[in-house]
Each structure stands twice: as C-alpha cells, then as structure tokens.
Amino acid sequence: MEEGQPTRPDRPGPPNRMSLLSVSGVHTYYGNIEALRGVDLTVNEGEIVTLIGANGAGKSTLLMTVCGNPRPARGTVRFDGRDITRSATYDIIRRGIAHSPEGRRIFPRMSVLENLQMGAITGDPAHYEGDLEIVFDMFPILKERQSQRGGTLSGGEQQMLAIGRALMARPRLLLLDEPSLGLAPMVVKQIFNVIREINEQQAMTIFLVEQNAFHALNLAHRAYVMVNGRITLQGTGRELLANREVRAAYLEGGH
Amino acid sequence: MAVDTSDKPTGIAAADIPAMLKDAAISALLALALAIPLFGFRVSSLGTGQGFGLEQRWDLVAVTVAAVFVGRLILMPALRAVSNWLRERRGQRSAEATETIQTVLRFAKLVLLIKLLVAAALWPAFPWVDRWLLDLGILVLTYVMLGWGLNIVVGLAGLLDLGYVAFYAVGAYSYALLAIHFDLGFWQCLPLAGAFAAFFGIILGFPVLRLRGDYLAIVTLGFGEIIRVILLNWYEVTKGPDGISGIPRPTFFGLPFKRNPEEGVTSFHQYFDLDFASTHRIIFLYYVILILALITNFFTLRMRKLPLGRAWEALREDEIACRSLGINPRNTKLTAFAIGAMFAGFGGSFFATRQGFISPESFTFIESAIILAIVVLGGMGSQLGVVLAAIFLIGMTEFFRELEQFRMLAFGAGMVAIMVWRPRGLLAHRDPTIRLNDTKRGGGA
Incomplete structure (x- = not known):
C-alpha cells in the first residue's frame, strides 16, 4: 500500500486487511487475582498496534496469554483464523508468532551470533543465512559484536539483539514487550525507528506493548489503552495522542 | 592515606x-x-x-x-x-593483546588435549605403568565418563542433579541381572543397560519438570536414595545388601580372558598365541572404558552443535526466553535427563563387569557428590575441565592413600583450593559453537 510514504502521526494503516490476531473476551487469572478482565482486541495484517497502560495494568499478561502461558480462563485467542487458546506455547510460537519478552531475556553466556541462531532454532535452516544478513543489515552493531557474549552488550544493543532474535524466527506477527524499558532517550528513538522500518520494509505485523506512550502512539497505526485488565480506550495513534484522558494520564509531565 | x-x-x-x-x-x-x-x-x-x-x-x-x-x-x-x-x-595485557592471548590459550588447550589423548591411548604401554597405575587409569576414566555424562545434565542443560549415581546403579544392576539370568554378553547388555538407565532418567524427569535449582537438587537427591534403598530391600531380585557376585567378565569379541577356558572355548591368549597374563584383561578393560568415554565426549560435542544441544544450553541460560522462541522445555529437559542417564548406564555396566561384584554399597550419595564435584570443579560445561578435575580428584585421593584418615582432608583441601583460585572451575571459558569465517565477516561491515 502506501508503505513508502513519509509517516506523520495519522498513519493510514493498511486498510481492510484480514485480522491476524484477535483476542475476544479473554480473562486470565494468576491464582485468585484476575489480571485480565475480558479483553477484546484485534491486530490486522501489516499493522503496528500498540497497547499502552500503567505498570501492572495487565499489558504483559496479555502478550503472555497470547503465547499460551498462562492460558486464559475464559475467552478465545485466534491467530490467522485458527483458535490457539488451548495450544502449547511452543506450538503457538511455531505457527508464526515471535515474542520478544519483557526485559529482553537474551542468553547472556552465548555469543551474539548464537543468540541469533537460537531465534531460528525452530525454523527452516535454508532461510538462516539470508535472515541473518537481513538482521545484520538492520543492526550493523550486532554484526560487529557477533562473537561477543550477549551479556556484555549494552542495554540498547541487547534490545536490538532481542528484536533480531525474534525476527530470525521469520514470524508473521511480532510481539514486542516494552522494548524501550530502561534505555536512554536517544536509544529509545533508535529502537522505535527500527520497529517502524521492520513494519514498512518487511510488511511485518507488530503488536507493541509500551509504557512510553508518546513514542508508541506516534508509531502505531492503531492503539489500545489498558487500565486494570480492561481496554478502556481505542483508536488510531493520532486520536489517542490528542485524547485528553490519555494526555493527562500518560503523556503530560513525561514529555 | x-x-x-x-x-x-x-x-x-x-x-x-x-x-x-x-x-x-x-x-x-x-x-x-x-x-x-x-x-x-x-x-x-x-x-x-x-x-x-x-x-x-x-x-x-x-x-x-x-x-x-x-x-x-x-x-x-x-x-x-x-x-x-x-x-x-x-x-599490561591491553585490549589488543587479549585477542592474541585468546588465540594462544586456544592453541595451548589444543596441545593439552592432544597430549592427554596420546597419553590416554598409550597409557598401558608406558614402562612405568604397573597394575596399580593401570587400575587407577580405569578408575579415572570411569569418572571422566560419568563426569561427561553428568555434564550434559548439569553443565549443558543446567539441571542440578544430585542423584546421578542412581542411573549408574541401574546400569550396573541391569547388566548384572541380564547377564546372569538371560546369559547375555557384555556387548549385548550394554545398549540394554543404557536404555534402562535412560528410561529411569525419564521417570525421574517427569515429576521434576517444573522444578529448578535447589528444589530440583533435593528431589534428585531423594531419587538417588530411593533407588539405593530399593536395591537394598528388594531381596528377591537384587539380593539386597549381599550384592550380586559372579557377574560375567567381558570377552574380547567372544574370546574370554581365562587361563583355562572350558572345553571348546578358545581363550584370548590361546587365540593370539600369547602367554597368559592377567593384565590382558585389565588392558582390555582400560581400552573399553577409554572408548566408552570418548564416545560420550564426541556425542556431547556433536550435540552442542545440533538444535537440541543448543536448546539445552539455552534452557540453562533462560527458560522463559526459550519458551518464547518455540522451544519445548519439557522434551528438552527429558532428553537431557535421558541421555545423561544413558551414559551413566553404560558406565554402570562397565563397573559391574570390571568388579564382577556389585552391591548397593557402591552407589551411595558420595559417588554422586564426587561426580558432581568433578563437573563443577572442571568448570560447568567444559569437557576438558572434567578430565582435569577427574585426574586431580580421583588421582589425588589414590596417591594420598598413605595419608589414611587425612586423605579426605586432602580431598577437601584440594576442592577448596580450586574454588579459591578458579572460582568458576578449572576451565570456565565457554567457546561459542559457531563463528562466522572471515570471508563472511568482510561483507558490509
């Protein structure tokens, strides 16, 4: 579609595409605590969708529920038209969802190259070299540091590695959990630029969970706001950026 | 100031x-x-x-x-x-020098490796190697093999197993019982014993799938004791504390090592027209355990390059990350337990045929502890480290036999010394399993 265009806040998402991920009426519990209280949400093919909300709102829980760990008590999760609510995590991942978990979680004692290779572990080895090339083009620093241990990278580099590792699995849907966590503002900017690039160049569908509402809303085609395990607001990124409640709760003061 | x-x-x-x-x-x-x-x-x-x-x-x-x-x-x-x-x-070791030092270290490691291999292969031929040193060699190699086997579970997969001796026992008793009751030879029993031990590995693996660290250690410790207590009390099968004696000795492709074989059976020394010597059997046993140990090693090295071995290492590093990469943690852990147990089973069979007599006494917790000490002192996951630690720990305790009651004191002091000087094991450096070669590195950087 209009993918090459310069992007302004109101990014016209690729319209009328099929929904790739749809979450409906999902309730998830941790013991007796109801972390998700009936969440409905869709991510269409080719879109960047973001979910913003405060600490403890249930954002990460939603991503993890999509991955089947924990499983929802009620409701359904559908990916690419198939019901994956009851599938095992590894099965869900192999269907084409890559999850870059909160806190990056790279393998500290493995080299950068090995970390990337771990991303491709369930995939077809035939694509490995080409995908590696793509990731190294996107993150030249990783190519430079390829034989260094993952644990010795800086926070930003680790985040790049985590995204690169997720991409090595050739997903159809990329789930990113707080990629800006604990990074310097300059680095955050860089990471968000890369996320946009991945979306535009590879037509990757991205579902992004963020606390950094300003950057996330600027980037996303559509966005949801989560409060206490419920979706309270939704709209295009620009709509939510202009929304008074959103401004008051997530934007003012911070930026 | x-x-x-x-x-x-x-x-x-x-x-x-x-x-x-x-x-x-x-x-x-x-x-x-x-x-x-x-x-x-x-x-x-x-x-x-x-x-x-x-x-x-x-x-x-x-x-x-x-x-x-x-x-x-x-x-x-x-x-x-x-x-x-x-x-x-x-x-003085500046940043540039680190690269050269790494290369030199890698080279030194290779030289050490070759020296050890040659020494191991020629050990029985050295003029100063008497019966005692030959037995010591067999003992050290047994522990090297067990160390390598446990290294799969502890070093690679990061699952702390304090009951490893249980699988060793299963292997030993499998061989002893199969050989006595079904009249099978050592080489037929070896894979069976390995399979039995692997089966027990899976039995242990299932209940502990969700456990990690200390909790896993406690359960495996209990498992080791359960196996020992069963061996002690199931008198009808295992003969309890009396142990099983008269376990058949290994044969050289059907040729027994006997001075006076039964009618119609050719003995090893007769076939090769040698004078009978009891060391023939010992030398043969030495090479059997050497080959078994090397098989364990090559298997592990190969596994490290395969997706399953990678998954083991990744599991040790971060289980949550593994899940989000589509690795099935259950199967990955179970295979680690099963394969580690299989090699303990092989080792156990060898132990049974070498001793000719086994009893639950040989499979106490201290054995698990020694094997684990070898893995930890060697540097978790390091194959060469296991060899050095086994030579050091087993060799040292044997050499200090004259110290009598102070022997265990020396053992403890040795362990403390290693942990003080090399807190992460003798060889803690982990080599990446892949590197891009320079031609690829050149493009685009």
Whole structure:
C-alpha cells in the first residue's frame, strides 16, 4: 500500500486487511487475582498496534496469554483464523508468532551470533543465512559484536539483539514487550525507528506493548489503552495522542 | 592515606606506618586469643600421687604474640609488593593483546588435549605403568565418563542433579541381572543397560519438570536414595545388601580372558598365541572404558552443535526466553535427563563387569557428590575441565592413600583450593559453537 510514504502521526494503516490476531473476551487469572478482565482486541495484517497502560495494568499478561502461558480462563485467542487458546506455547510460537519478552531475556553466556541462531532454532535452516544478513543489515552493531557474549552488550544493543532474535524466527506477527524499558532517550528513538522500518520494509505485523506512550502512539497505526485488565480506550495513534484522558494520564509531565 | 599507598607500589611511605602498625596489632591480638587456650596452660604432673597442677606459660604466649606482630610487619610490604607486581603485569595485557592471548590459550588447550589423548591411548604401554597405575587409569576414566555424562545434565542443560549415581546403579544392576539370568554378553547388555538407565532418567524427569535449582537438587537427591534403598530391600531380585557376585567378565569379541577356558572355548591368549597374563584383561578393560568415554565426549560435542544441544544450553541460560522462541522445555529437559542417564548406564555396566561384584554399597550419595564435584570443579560445561578435575580428584585421593584418615582432608583441601583460585572451575571459558569465517565477516561491515 502506501508503505513508502513519509509517516506523520495519522498513519493510514493498511486498510481492510484480514485480522491476524484477535483476542475476544479473554480473562486470565494468576491464582485468585484476575489480571485480565475480558479483553477484546484485534491486530490486522501489516499493522503496528500498540497497547499502552500503567505498570501492572495487565499489558504483559496479555502478550503472555497470547503465547499460551498462562492460558486464559475464559475467552478465545485466534491467530490467522485458527483458535490457539488451548495450544502449547511452543506450538503457538511455531505457527508464526515471535515474542520478544519483557526485559529482553537474551542468553547472556552465548555469543551474539548464537543468540541469533537460537531465534531460528525452530525454523527452516535454508532461510538462516539470508535472515541473518537481513538482521545484520538492520543492526550493523550486532554484526560487529557477533562473537561477543550477549551479556556484555549494552542495554540498547541487547534490545536490538532481542528484536533480531525474534525476527530470525521469520514470524508473521511480532510481539514486542516494552522494548524501550530502561534505555536512554536517544536509544529509545533508535529502537522505535527500527520497529517502524521492520513494519514498512518487511510488511511485518507488530503488536507493541509500551509504557512510553508518546513514542508508541506516534508509531502505531492503531492503539489500545489498558487500565486494570480492561481496554478502556481505542483508536488510531493520532486520536489517542490528542485524547485528553490519555494526555493527562500518560503523556503530560513525561514529555 | 589509603589512596596514597596505591600510587606507590614499592617502598614504604611514611604514611603507611600507622596503618601497618594497626594491622600488625590486630594480627597480634588474634594470635593472643588463639595462643592462650592453645598453649597458655598446660596440665602438669606434680609427681607421683600428688595429682595434677595447671602450669601457666605466659612466656610462650608473649613470644608467640611478639613473633606474629613482627612477622606481620615484615610480611605485609612483601605481600603488597607481590600483589602490585601481579596487578601491573595484568595491566599490561591491553585490549589488543587479549585477542592474541585468546588465540594462544586456544592453541595451548589444543596441545593439552592432544597430549592427554596420546597419553590416554598409550597409557598401558608406558614402562612405568604397573597394575596399580593401570587400575587407577580405569578408575579415572570411569569418572571422566560419568563426569561427561553428568555434564550434559548439569553443565549443558543446567539441571542440578544430585542423584546421578542412581542411573549408574541401574546400569550396573541391569547388566548384572541380564547377564546372569538371560546369559547375555557384555556387548549385548550394554545398549540394554543404557536404555534402562535412560528410561529411569525419564521417570525421574517427569515429576521434576517444573522444578529448578535447589528444589530440583533435593528431589534428585531423594531419587538417588530411593533407588539405593530399593536395591537394598528388594531381596528377591537384587539380593539386597549381599550384592550380586559372579557377574560375567567381558570377552574380547567372544574370546574370554581365562587361563583355562572350558572345553571348546578358545581363550584370548590361546587365540593370539600369547602367554597368559592377567593384565590382558585389565588392558582390555582400560581400552573399553577409554572408548566408552570418548564416545560420550564426541556425542556431547556433536550435540552442542545440533538444535537440541543448543536448546539445552539455552534452557540453562533462560527458560522463559526459550519458551518464547518455540522451544519445548519439557522434551528438552527429558532428553537431557535421558541421555545423561544413558551414559551413566553404560558406565554402570562397565563397573559391574570390571568388579564382577556389585552391591548397593557402591552407589551411595558420595559417588554422586564426587561426580558432581568433578563437573563443577572442571568448570560447568567444559569437557576438558572434567578430565582435569577427574585426574586431580580421583588421582589425588589414590596417591594420598598413605595419608589414611587425612586423605579426605586432602580431598577437601584440594576442592577448596580450586574454588579459591578458579572460582568458576578449572576451565570456565565457554567457546561459542559457531563463528562466522572471515570471508563472511568482510561483507558490509
């Protein structure tokens, strides 16, 4: 579609595409605590969708529920038209969802190259070299540091590695959990630029969970706001950026 | 004051003196506290029938305290000079030099590897190797093999297993029972024993799938004890504490190692037209365990490059990340347990055929502890480290046999020494399993 265009806040998402991920009426519990209280949400093919909300709102829980760990008590999760609510995590991942978990979680004692290779572990080895090339083009620093241990990278580099590792699995849907966590503002900017690039160049569908509402809303085609395990607001990124409640709760003061 | 001293590596600055005096005084005080109860008093006889008196030896205490004070005062600058010298030398290793040092280390490791391999292959042929050293070689190699097997579980998959000896026992008893009741030979029993042990590995694996670290260690410890207690009490099958004797010795492709074989059976020495010597069998056993150990090693090295082996290592690093990469943690853990157990089963069969007699006594917790110590001291996940640690621990305890009751003290001291000097094991460096070669590295960077 209009993918090459310069992007302004109101990014016209690729319209009328099929929904790739749809979450409906999902309730998830941790013991007796109801972390998700009936969440409905869709991510269409080719879109960047973001979910913003405060600490403890249930954002990460939603991503993890999509991955089947924990499983929802009620409701359904559908990916690419198939019901994956009851599938095992590894099965869900192999269907084409890559999850870059909160806190990056790279393998500290493995080299950068090995970390990337771990991303491709369930995939077809035939694509490995080409995908590696793509990731190294996107993150030249990783190519430079390829034989260094993952644990010795800086926070930003680790985040790049985590995204690169997720991409090595050739997903159809990329789930990113707080990629800006604990990074310097300059680095955050860089990471968000890369996320946009991945979306535009590879037509990757991205579902992004963020606390950094300003950057996330600027980037996303559509966005949801989560409060206490419920979706309270939704709209295009620009709509939510202009929304008074959103401004008051997530934007003012911070930026 | 303290800042000053670090700038002046050698020589004693005047500012140092109060600090040194203080340090020496503290040492002297410690010496005083120790000296009074240790030799401040002595019970002395007052002559026959007079009973005993308490002799006070303050002079000795005073001399000791003074000696410690002066000694510490002299020793401190010397120690500081040495540590400064070491620090300086370390500082000279600049960033560029690290690369060369790495290469040199890798090369040194390779040389050591080749030397060890050649020594292991020629061990029985060395002129000074007598029966005792040959047996010691077999013992060390058995532990090397067990260490390599456990290294899969602990070193690669990161699952702390304190009951590894259980699988060793399963292998030994499988061989003994199969050989006696079904008249199977060593080579037929070996894969069966391995399969049985692997099966038990899976049995242990299932309930502990969700456990990690300390909790896993406790359950595996319990499992090891359960197996031992079963062996001890299931008298009808295992003969309990009496053990199983008369386990068939291995044959050289059907040729037994006997001076006077039964009618119609050719013995090894007859077939090769040699004089009978009991060492033939020992040498053969030595090579059997050497080959079994090498198989274990090559298998592990190969596994590390395959997706399953990678998954083991990744699981050790971060289980949550593994899940989000589509790795099935259940199967990954179970295979680690099963394969680790299989090699223990092979080792157990070998143990049974070498000893000719097994009893639950041989499979106590201390065996698990020694094998685990070998893995940990060697540097978790390091294959060469396991070899060095096995030679060090097993060899040392055998060499110090004359020390009798102090032998275990030496064992403990050795372990403490390794942990002090090499806190992450003898060879803690982990080599990446893949590298891009230089032609690929050139493009685009």
